Amino acid sequence: MATPRRPWSGALLVTGWAFVLLTPGYSWYALLLIALVALDGRWEWLGIALAGAAVYLLAPVFGHRSALGATAYGTAVLLILAVPAVRRLRDRDRCPDRGRGRGRVRT
Structure with missing residues (x-):
């Protein structure tokens, strides 16, 4: 999610997904x-x-530009989806009480 303090974050999402789709x-x-x-x-x-x-670079060598493009961009999308999931798991293991309401001081 983009924030006003980090406008490039939203720009990365829009540009990246536009490249995937187009x-x-x-x-x-x-x-x-x-x-x-x-x-x-x-x-x-x-x-x-x-x-x-x-x-x-590889389409002139191997031909089948559409199959090569689908494979390359599909692999990149899997990477985009997998890395944040791994980050969330890693962060959850580092700080298991974060976000669950435990350990907070109530006033």
Whole structure:
């Protein structure tokens, strides 16, 4: 979720999902995405830039651009969905009482 203090976070979500849905033909379009990743620190989104580069470079060699694109971008989406889940599990294990109401001081 984007906040006014971190506008690049929302920009990363919009740009990243636009790249997933539209799969741009040139990998250099992902430079914007790379800059937003550097600002926000969610490195799992670099998979989208890598997928675009892989399709651009490997499609002339292997052919089947659509199958290669579906595989590359699908793998990147799995990475985008899996890494936050792993982060939440890791954070929950580090601080099991966080968010459950226990350990709070009531006034």
